[in-house]
Amino acid sequence: MTAAITDIKQTIKERTVELSMEEYVELLRDLAMWAEDEANIIEYQPEFNTEEE
Numbered sequence: 001m002t003a004a005i006t007d008i009k010q011t012i013k014e015r016t017v018e019l020s021m022e023e024y025v026e027l028l029r030d031l032a033m034w035a036e037d038e039a040n041i042i043e044y045q046p047e048f049n050t051e052e053e
Contacts, residue, residue, distance in 0.1 A: 012031075
């Protein structure tokens with residue numbers, strides 16, 4: 001997991017180098033909200049039991 005996060009951080013830095021401080025802050029906040037939403041969706045999906053009972 002650590003390598004993936006490091007790669008993501010590096011990619012964000014490379015893709016946002018030309019943004020103003022305000023644009024960068026907005027992007028990070030949007031990214032944080034997206035990540036939170038994705039985590040919530042995955043966390044609260046019903047787990048289906050695929051084994052026969």
